[in-house]
Amino acid sequence: xxxxxxxxxxxxxxxxxxxxxxxxxxxxxxxxxxxxxxxxxxxxxxxxxxxxxxxxxxxxxxxxxxxxxxxxxxx
Numbered sequence: 001x002x003x004x005x006x007x008x009x010x011x012x013x014x015x016x017x018x019x020x021x022x023x024x025x026x027x028x029x030x031x032x033x034x035x036x037x038x039x040x041x042x043x044x045x046x047x048x049x050x051x052x053x054x055x056x057x058x059x060x061x062x063x064x065x066x067x068x069x070x071x072x073x074x075x
Contacts, residue, residue, distance in 0.1 A: 008065075
């Protein structure tokens with residue numbers, strides 16, 4: 001959370017995990033698009049991972065999304 005606003009959430013499942021971004025509309029990243037949870041999401045989208053190697057390889061992308069969402073929360 002940032003200033004009482006949800007920014008990012010992590011989900012842990014048996015076979016994978018996900019990082020969910022609440023302000024996905026502000027994360028305009030055409031090279032690394034986020035996945036919709038359902039057919040008609042209201043705001044949040046996510047990125048799924050099945051191996052730690054995937055997370056390590058995309059740390060810079062995740063960090064960028066978090067920084068962008070936090071900056072939007074400040075505005």
